Amino acid sequence: MRRLSVVMPAHNEAAVIDRSLRTLLADAVPGEFDVVVVCNGCSDDTASIARAAAPQAHVIELDAASKSAALNVGDAAATAYPRFYLDADICVTAADLRTLADALDGGDRLAIAATVAHRWRQSRSWPVRSYYRLWSGLPAGSAGIFGTGVIGLTAAGRGRFDQWPDVVADDYYCDSLFTPAEKMRHPDVHVQLDVPGRLPALVRRKARVRNGNLQIRGEFAPTAKAAPPSSLRDVVRRRPGLILDVPAFLLVTLAARALAARDRRSGRQAQWRRDDSRLAPKPPR
Numbered sequence: 049m050r051r052l053s054v055v056m057p058a059h060n061e062a063a064v065i066d067r068s069l070r071t072l073l074a075d076a077v078p079g080e081f082d083v084v085v086v087c088n089g090c091s092d093d094t095a096s097i098a099r100a101a102a103p104q105a106h107v108i109e110l111d112a113a114s115k116s117a118a119l120n121v122g123d124a125a126a127t128a129y130p131r132f133y134l135d136a137d138i139c140v141t142a143a144d145l146r147t148l149a150d151a152l153d154g155g156d157r158l159a160i161a162a163t164v165a166h167r168w169r170q171s172r173s174w175p176v177r178s179y180y181r182l183w184s185g186l187p188a189g190s191a192g193i194f195g196t197g198v199i200g201l202t203a204a205g206r207g208r209f210d211q212w213p214d215v216v217a218d219d220y221y222c223d224s225l226f227t228p229a230e231k232m233r234h235p236d237v238h239v240q241l242d243v244p245g246r247l248p249a250l251v252r253r254k255a256r257v258r259n260g261n262l263q264i265r266g267e268f269a270p271t272a273k274a275a276p277p278s279s280l281r282d283v284v285r286r287r288p289g290l291i292l293d294v295p296a297f298l299l300v301t302l303a304a305r306a307l308a309a310r311d312r313r314s315g316r317q318a319q320w321r322r323d324d325s326r327l328a329p330k331p332p333r
Contacts, residue, residue, distance in 0.1 A: 089113025158205030
């Protein structure tokens, strides 16, 4: 039987980690998954809930809140490949990871991710809905393995780097290590990601993403590029109805750039923080 490793960093994820682990392991064969949960800097019951939800998992507790440290500690404890890195609020099934592993085993790809479906339709904020309606059509919204919450690497893929760097955009860093032919988003495996429930939270999130990505481009991947300016025009040309969403999209984009620039000038390091305006995640049906 093939054995797969799962590394799950978790910082104050008591509200969601039970659902994520139980969804993953519900249909798993005993011994199929080597699950390592690394609780970092938690002030809640994340660790005890994880142990109750997945007694077979290796639950590690770190004092410091650091996703990069959690990823490195998880890697040191994990034993198998392909190896999957899962955000603690993501719901995927054992069948999903088998499908991703099969795709890695059956070709020349070294890295893989799920396809993202944002739950923007359920947001109560019309600017948030409007932003994501247009964003979902952009090439940057469907390319690469970043921003999915689920990344799988072969042993050769993981061998591309030593330690996970201390950066916010760890997924963008990982994405930058592979050519388009070496990575893919699997069209048959989907994860639902929540969106901010309010416009200010969306602007803050996009500012953190921008600064995190700029850090990667500046320090690790100077050739990495964002989507070209023509992308927005091309999307609206293909889907004229989206022109109504352009004002909200530009408002969020420009406000996020201004906030990101202000944070850089002040020397404030981008950090991921929990967004309590998000909708509660749902397991796949």
